[in-house]
Amino acid sequence: MTEMFSILGSWNWLIFGVVLMALELLAPGVFLIWLGFAALLVGLLSFAIHPSWQLQILMFAVFAVAAVPLWRRLARSNKAASQSNPFLNKRADALVGRVFTLEKPIIDGSGTVRIDDTIWRVAGPDAPAGTRVRIVQADGASLTVAAA
Incomplete structure (x- = not known):
């Protein structure tokens, strides 16, 4: 050695x-x-x-x-x-509680909403396009909404 x-x-x-x-x-x-x-x-x-x-x-x-x-x-x-940034890598969770306008109507429980430059799939009660909805739950890339 x-x-x-x-x-x-x-x-x-x-x-x-x-x-x-x-x-x-x-x-x-x-x-x-x-x-x-x-x-x-x-x-x-x-x-x-x-x-x-x-x-x-x-x-x-x-x-x-x-x-x-x-x-x-x-x-x-x-x-x-x-x-200090609890929503890092949890983008959908950061959307809970925010209000957005439906881009496509919710028909049979499924529709879309535009958030910034992204279209998100949403689930919730049937509603026409242009309706204001509040995000109540985020599950992966799918958001659950309720009328605002």
């Missing part, structure tokens, strides 16, 4: 870090990326201070363990950011 470290020296850690990050692309789980960062950091530090191989492994272990709380803190802050 000492011979392997002496041949490539600090480059071992840089190669190891890049390999771990590449493996993260193949098997995403946001785990190997942090080990890759730890290996890269050890490689960069090894260029600067030339530690023994035992100290390099110890630094890698410390950086890898320190990466876990760092990742948890980052994940928590991202969760708070995504909660």
Whole structure:
């Protein structure tokens, strides 16, 4: 093992870090990326201070363990950011409670309404085109309406 470290020296850690990050692309789980960062950091530090191989492994272990709380803190802050927009990826849910005009009449419980540049299928009681309706429920790409 000492011979392997002496041949490539600090480059071992840089190669190891890049390999771990590449493996993260193949098997995403946001785990190997942090080990890759730890290996890269050890490689960069090894260029600067030339530690023994035992100290390099110890630094890698410390950086890898320190990466876990760092990742948890980052994940928590991202969760708070995504909660600031609760309708992200739930476009239909954001329409509940709003009032729109029927584009096509509701006949036999089915009609359409234009919302911005999109035509949505609506279900509800029969009503002629031009009637104002309130969206009461969203289920996928189908909206349930009631007279406004």
